Amino acid sequence: MDLTLSAEHDAARRVFRRWVDDVVAPSAIPNDREERFPSEALEGLRSTGYIGLTIPEEYGGGGADPLAYTLLIEELGRGDANVRSIVSVHLGLVASSIARWGSPEQRTRWLPPMATGEVLGCFGLTEPDYGSNPAELSAKAEPVAAGGWRLSGRKVFITNGSVAKVALIMARTGGPGAGGISAFLVPTDTAGFAARPIHGKLGLRSCDTAELILDAVEVGPDALLGPAGAGLKVALRALDDGRMSIAASSVGIAQAALDAMVSYAGSREQFGKPIAGHQLVAELIADTAVELDAARLLTWRCADLASRRCDYRVAASRAKLYATEMAVRAANNCVQVHGGYGYVDEYVAGKLLRDARVATLYEGTSQIQKLLIARELTGVSAF
Secondary structure, eight states: OOOSOOHHHHHHHHHHHHHIIIIIGGGHHHHHHHTOOOHHHHHHHHHHTGGGTTSOGGGTSOOOOHHHHHHHHHHHHHHOHHHHHHHIIIIIIIIHHHHHHOOHHHHHHHHHHHHHTSSOEEEEOOBTTBSSOGGGOOOEEEEOTTSSEEEEEEEEEEETTTTOSEEEEEEEOSSSSGGGEEEEEEETTSTTEEEEEOOOOSSOTTSOEEEEEEEEEEEOGGGEESSTTOHHHHHHHHHHHHHHHHHHHHHHHHHHHHHHHHHHHHHOEETTEEGGGSHHHHHHHHHHHHHHHHHHHHHHHHHHHHHTTOOOHHHHHHHHHHHHHHHHHHHHHHHHHHGGGGGSTTSSHHHHHHHHHGGGTTTSOHHHHHHHHHHHHHSOOOO
């Protein structure tokens, strides 16, 4: 058993880290404060090719394996989880689904511009009334006489929703339940498609989050991704990648929290010595360091399984469950170590806590992950 990174992965990690420190991290707090989309970082993702890191080389991407992708996401989470969200949805949910399920024509049409970042993707599964239970979603896709489909419905909390040029939309084409759902690739400039940005979020303030409105949006037969009726399979397979990505981002957030705690505790003095020398402060730092190691190993194990093409569904749920809850604890500890300064945005502690909190909610809440893990162990479903 070798728990160290290969020389190639370690070198990639160091390159990612330097780039994040130079390009992403400096604007994280100003962008958060002003709810400003991180355009500079997006341009950097395009110029470096990171925006297409995992897209197959034959379509202009980097062809990187899941572990390299996880290392990038971890570093982006450390620098600014808002920038991470752009990449993980674009690559981990949309581009991966096209590569996995798309026809040759769909791959040729969408993957090359996605590899350069000319086209960003968004993932339309969650609806106002259906989040944890997507099998009952209500968006509809009805066949039209000339061929193709007419889509109607609403999607909510959609990352990249206002900036994407292609939306992967799950809509009902048949009867009730999972078997009646299909997946569609919808150009966002299609008539009847609209995106309404969502503001006033607790965290991830500078990433683009939107409600999608589909008002009789007509697409051709070539928009169907995968077989008719396989839409939920497409979505759930993508969420395996998404959960691994969120776990990695949470590890990055926790690493940023630990770094900030160590730095502040070493320079802030009370009672005649640095506060790092006080036992209860040291305990917060030590607890965070141990939990961070555990979360990182769970996440890297998941990436390793994915790289070896093993089943990593439950590993992704375990990594997401532990890493996201751990990141909230780490960020909360960071605020505590900073005291009153942790409560103002001159320091990063408060932003880390706000950004960490949502990770326990989307792409399957912590409670849903527990049910998935228990179902695998017992064979009994709570759904």
